[in-house]
Amino acid sequence: MLKGFKNFLMRGDVIVIAVGLVIALAFSTLIKAFTDYVVSPIVARFQGGGSAGLGWQLGEEGNAATYLDIGEFISALIYFLIFVAVVYFLIVVPYKHYQARRGVTVFGEPGPLKTCPACLAEDIPEAATKCRYCTSQQPPAGAGGG
Template sequence: MIRGFKNFLMRGDVITVAIGLVVALAFSTLVKAFTDFVINPLIAALQGGQSLGLGWQLGAAGNKATYLDIGSFISAIIYFIIFMAVVYFVIVVPYKAIQARRGITAFGDPAPTKACPACLSDDLPVAASKCKYCGTEQPVVSV
């Protein structure tokens, strides 16, 4: 059992995912710092010293626990968009290019499928002559 677990961990896919996760966490910290220390001060400067205050106080005045802070939510959305753009352009695009040079399609469009009229499973390859779930003969569909 331990040998099987070791073999699972040493597969290339698991190592690739682990490295991707570590890189993504590092970029997350970088993008968070960029948003907190560059974007937020620029927005504050554009406000001219006035606090925009995107939110509502739901409870007692001054209680941070009952303040509905929409501005922080918008900041988190901006952070997420920047983070996903960085991951896409720094990790996904180069990975796709490397895999294309190796003759492997990475992150490509899924193969076309058809539905079985008997069991209604919708993930059968178009060229399938039998349903892999119920065994029903499939009509030939031209692509």
């Protein structure tokens, strides 16, 4: 039983995923600091005056629980976009390139689709012989079904 567990842990794809997660967490920390200490003050500045942030006080003045902080939401959105871009360009793109050199297609475009003439579902794979929703027989691929 332990031998099987050891073999599972030593598989290449498990190691690649573990390294990717560690790198993603490190980038997450870096990008969080960027948005907290660079983006948030810039967004808060757009409010003007001595305001603590971009937003509105919905309840009692000074009550943080009723402060609608749009600036923090914008900062979180910018954080998310930067994080996803970093993961895509520094992990996904090199991984696709590496796998392509090995002859493996990953994150490829989906195959051609057709429309089911019975239920009008538009996401039936072109090679399908039955509809996944209504189970009706499908015309052969290229017979004008989509």
